[in-house]
Amino acid sequence: MTADLLPLRERKKLKTRAALVDTALALFTERGFDQVTLDELCAEVEVSKRTFFRNFASKEEVASAPLEALWTALLDDVEHAPLGGRPVLEVLQEAMLAAVRRMSAEGPEWVARVRLSQELSQRTPSIAAHGLQFCDRTSAAFETTLRRRLGLGDRDHRPRLALDLLVAAFHAALRGWTTTSPDPTLDDLLTELRTVFAATPAAATFTGDEPSH
Amino acid sequence: MTADLLPLRERKKLKTRAALVDTALALFTERGFDQVTLDELCAEVEVSKRTFFRNFASKEEVASAPLEALWTALLDDVEHAPLGGRPVLEVLQEAMLAAVRRMSAEGPEWVARVRLSQELSQRTPSIAAHGLQFCDRTSAAFETTLRRRLGLGDRDHRPRLALDLLVAAFHAALRGWTTTSPDPTLDDLLTELRTVFAATPAAATFTGDEPSH
């Protein structure tokens, strides 16, 4: 499907990378992130620790890989999508939905991997930290793109706030996705996303009526 | 001012804690986070590494301490503040302004510490990651409080989105604060916060007019 055209070397590299991700997700899920040493993981995949660190910058990164791939794909999309005359946040939200659909089109395993990645992230602070920092860096990149393409000034905080709202909505949707359904599907995720997106405009304005007392 | 009433033991502990924070901020700022080992830091403060880890959970935490203190203080405030009939986000924003004022009232060193902490966080990915994860956990706690006090359901995403918007605005303000003025003051920070808060409602709705092409 996606290019057998790559040189053999590249394919091999991607294969070990994928093996590392899948094995890591399995081991971490089964026994917990810090109960699994990298030596074990590498032994399982039959790869040296040195090779692991040529593919991933840290132990946390291998667990966040599936979600990071999504954000990177989304960033590419937004770089080229038309932004004209519509609310920026709406455009971003639709790009997000499209990116999720596109990722999952590449194979059903993707959904399973994202689910495991998300569950690990919720249960393991250091993975969560890594993921959040990745989102933050990616948001900064998005922000630059938006500023440039929309001709906004450096002191205009709106694009960054919109991006953070997108990130917040995405994370809320992920949390909802993995906690409600026992075996969440792609459609469940898309539904969850649309629900959260629908609630987003109210976030800045809603008034809490304190219950009687 | 704030209780010499504490038992001597506690005061001593707080003192070494403060010494660790200040020395760490100084060393990290001067030579870079990963160029300073904990052994060095501990030698400087004349404390064993074991003691360091009884005060802080990680090397990153000591660098984030001032900002974390602010969030914790804010959380306490929100626990007891009246939330009645006004937009929740507005209430949170005012609580944030009040918390900043209250923290800085305890001494002018606080502003300097926060500035160093923020600058380190921007330049050091692992500190940023730790700080973001802390905010995330704190937001989750806030969320619980808000849900309880406002009687909202588990499936209502608005409180969490509002909180994330507050966090995003705060971070944007911090970035602006440390990049614009060469030697940022407390008032600069408050001004910056108010500016970002003012821009927040537009984040969800603004439309980017693509520049002519």
Added chain:
DNA sequence: CTCCAAAGTGCCACTGAGTGGCATAAGCCT
């Protein structure tokens, strides 16, 4: 087909973060 350059890999030794255990000292309470 062969040989060369380049890129990926394995092995090994090393630094430094973080932890557990136990003995010691310092503050607390009566």
Added chain:
DNA sequence: AGGCTTATGCCACTCAGTGGCACTTTGGAG
């Protein structure tokens, strides 16, 4: 003062992550 609690120091240990070098594999050129 004397026992009790609690923080601290010291020591040895695990494991993430890095740098160096030798070795294998691949792609490409003659």
